[in-house]
Amino acid sequence: MKHSVNRPPTPDGVVDQGKEPTLQEIINIKLIESGEKERLMELLRERLIECGWKDEMKALCRAYIKKKGRNNVTVDDLVHLITPKGRASIPDSIKAELLQRIRSFLVSTAL
Amino acid sequence: MSAPNEDNTQLSSHFFGDLLDSIIVDVASECHRIAKVGLDRNLEEEEEELRLSAQARASVADPSNSGEANNKYVVDIFGQTHPPVANEIFKCMNCGRSIAAGRFAPHLEKCMGKGRKARLKVTRSSTAAQNQYSRGSPVSTYSSYTNSTSTSRLSNGTPGFAGEEYSNGTYEGEP
Numbered sequence: 073m074k075h076s077v078n079r080p081p082t083p084d085g086v087v088d089q090g091k092e093p094t095l096q097e098i099i100n101i102k103l104i105e106s107g108e109k110e111r112l113m114e115l116l117r118e119r120l121i122e123c124g125w126k127d128e129m130k131a132l133c134r135a136y137i138k139k140k141g142r143n144n145v146t147v148d149d150l151v152h153l154i155t156p157k158g159r160a161s162i163p164d165s166i167k168a169e170l171l172q173r174i175r176s177f178l179v180s181t182a183l
Numbered sequence: 184m185s186a187p188n189e190d191n192t193q194l195s196s197h198f199f200g201d202l203l204d205s206i207i208v209d210v211a212s213e214c215h216r217i218a219k220v221g222l223d224r225n226l227e228e229e230e231e232e233l234r235l236s237a238q239a240r241a242s243v244a245d246p247s248n249s250g251e252a253n254n255k256y257v258v259d260i261f262g263q264t265h266p267p268v269a270n271e272i273f274k275c276m277n278c279g280r281s282i283a284a285g286r287f288a289p290h291l292e293k294c295m296g297k298g299r300k301a302r303l304k305v306t307r308s309s310t311a312a313q314n315q316y317s318r319g320s321p322v323s324t325y326s327s328y329t330n331s332t333s334t335s336r337l338s339n340g341t342p343g344f345a346g347e348e349y350s351n352g353t354y355e356g357e358p
Binding site for chain 2: 117
């Protein structure tokens with residue numbers, strides 16, 4: 073494992089965190105450091121644009137903004153608006169493709 | 184390892200959700216930015232039109248007609264004055280919105296002319312028509328149509344290749 077993952081605790085009086093980074097954190101770091109997270113994100117973005125998901129979400133945002141008035145809307149509002157519908161309307165094929173890729177990455181890092 | 188497949192599946196879902204959340208935030212902030220900076224022309228124009236329509240209607244309803252600096256009233260020979268902005272409200276045949284008559288022309292200009300989507304719609308159908316007229320060979324449907332009309336024209340007494348009657352000379356290139 074890379075040294076950057078298991079650093080000794082910083083000597084500035086912070087209470088020793090004690091535990092090791094969780095498995096999730098370790099994998100997250102590996103994903104980022106290997107560049108795979110970026111690739112996965114680009115792949116997902118591309119697929120979502122192709123299937124029109126992004127346009128649907130943008131339309132939802134625009135309708136909401138028109139209703140509320142463009143100066144009364146925050147990014148937070150929009151995120152809360154889109155998140156449930158966005159998560160629910162992901163096409164199964166795209167979800168399966170991404171999950172497969174992530175799974176092979178997990179396996180290949182031989183945990 | 185206990186049930187590695189389960190762990191893997193759960194982890195994969197977690198990371199997928201992570202990626203998805205990031206993308207959702209991206210989309211939301213993009214929409215927010217477009218709305219705030221005013222890049223979404225449609226949004227702005229609609230607000231503008233609604234405002235001007237309302238303004239026009241208000242200035243018409245206002246009974247104090249004389250002495251306003253921005254009202255140029257012309258008195259016609261019957262002594263009638265016409266308001267600067269026509270007050271009737273019509274429905275646009277293109278987009279279906281209610282527009283005041285005095286704002287109708289600028290609205291149509293934006294609705295049919297300048298808007299990106301409007302222009303795309305128009306050019307797509309007009310370039311399709313133009314392609315058929317300017318190139319004789321590749322469009323087989325066109326040539327079959329002209330064949331049928333040329334046979335009906337033979338009755339005019341022009342024998343043989345009636346295709347040469349067509350003013351666009353490209354037809355002669357027809358194999």
